[in-house]
Amino acid sequence: MYRAAEPKPVIRRMAEELGAHHEALHSWIRQASTDVRPSPPQKTRRHRHPRPRHRRRDPHSGTSGREGDPHRVLAEITDTDPHTAPATARELLDQLIPHVTAPILLHGEDSGAWPVLNTAVQRGLPTRIGLEDVLHAPDGTPTHDNVTLVRFARLARPGSPGRLG
Incomplete structure (x- = not known):
């Protein structure tokens, strides 16, 4: 998107438009210019993986076993207020x-x-964390x-040891 735009937009303005x-x-653009591999698939809420057509339901897998059923559901919380995001x-x-x-x-964004x-940890759910989600430690340190x-x-x-929260 950035590389295709003419004239080149200001990164801060483009990031604001994308909600990033x-x-x-800036890091993504720099990485994209050095990557030789094809672009990653677009971010989706449901991640699908190929499965055999006739598989019995495994009650512990969380899938029905039917083709097209999601492997997992990504629940992305866009509420960035640290006081209201858990609710x-x-x-x-x-x-x-x-x-x-x-x-x-389950994962959240920013604050x-x-x-x-x-x-997510309290509910025993899978979660993720990375610079895509947050740019600071729990104490606010960058x-x-x-x-x-x-x-x-x-x-x-x-x-x-030293458990958070």
């Missing part, structure tokens, strides 16, 4: 769980990322790599 942080967009996540989960058999991966991660974010996220797991 300008540093993340938003719980409301969404309460609506999804009765109707979805696939595992639900809501860490509280939503804690909600982070510059995914490794640091993942280290903090691992502290949120039950039984972790």
Whole structure:
């Protein structure tokens, strides 16, 4: 999108239009100019993987076994207020769980990322964290790599020394 635009838009303005942080967009553009591989698939809410056509339902897998059923559902909480994001996540989960058999991966954005991660851990749900989601540690300190974010996220797991939240 950026490379195709003429004249080149200001990165901050384009990032704002896309709802992304300008540093993340700049990093993506820089990475895209060095990548040789084809573009990644567009981000979707349902991740599908090929399966055999006639598979019996495995009650522990979270899928019906029918072709086209989602492997998992990505529940992305866009409420960035750290005080209200967990409640938003719980409301969404309460609506999804009765109707979805696939595992639900829960994650948040910006200042809501860490509280939503804690909600996912409390509910025993899969979650994710990375610079795409948040650019700071739980204490507000800026982070510059995914490794640091993942280290903090691992502290949120039950039984972790120095447990978060």
